[in-house]
Amino acid sequence: MSAHAQIPPESNLSASCEDCLVCISPARGVVASMNELRAPLHDIATSTGIAVKEIEKHLSACVLAPDPANDGTTVVSDQELTALIDHAVETFHTATLQNNLVASTAALSVRLRGLAEKSRRAQARSEQKTDFENADPRRPDTWPPSLRKFVQVFCDGLIEQATEHKVSGRKSRAKGQVSA
Numbered sequence: 001m002s003a004h005a006q007i008p009p010e011s012n013l014s015a016s017c018e019d020c021l022v023c024i025s026p027a028r029g030v031v032a033s034m035n036e037l038r039a040p041l042h043d044i045a046t047s048t049g050i051a052v053k054e055i056e057k058h059l060s061a062c063v064l065a066p067d068p069a070n071d072g073t074t075v076v077s078d079q080e081l082t083a084l085i086d087h088a089v090e091t092f093h094t095a096t097l098q099n100n101l102v103a104s105t106a107a108l109s110v111r112l113r114g115l116a117e118k119s120r121r122a123q124a125r126s127e128q129k130t131d132f133e134n135a136d137p138r139r140p141d142t143w144p145p146s147l148r149k150f151v152q153v154f155c156d157g158l159i160e161q162a163t164e165h166k167v168s169g170r171k172s173r174a175k176g177q178v179s180a
Contacts (some may be wrong), residue, residue: 022050022058029090031055035063078121085114 022031027048034044045052088111095103131144140148 020058020062021054023062025050029094031058032063032087032090035059078118081114081118085111085118088114 022028025031025048027050030048031044031050034047041052041055044050044055048055088107092104092107092111095101095107128144128146132147134142135144135147136142140151143151
């Protein structure tokens, strides 16, 4: 792979991009943008001068789609954040090459905020894991607030179910005595 076509380490691109004409093309950002806007492949090819076959190959082999099984989870959110950071890097370089300092500064700002958010999420996950590891099941005062809330809602649900079962059991017995 050439030095000018390095894939960012946190990229949403697969390792098979070394021989991809789109990945090494300066029009890679245009392909990505038009694809996200759901432009037809022949329009993307016309705009970039890259063959439709090469664009199809790039989209199927190089761009990793989010796993639909994880839809709505933090995994998808993390993938979207990583994709945002990757797009910000591309935008930064494109704007810098065009000598557009306003756009390059804005893209750099987005990237830095994205990296700060990733760091914040990692720290929160680490603290949450530590909180649960340090919680003593016999001492609720050591439980993190999220565990206390979960146990409270769980116990309330058990009490509600037991109350409903007890009341419905009385009604069943009462009906049985009346009909006998």
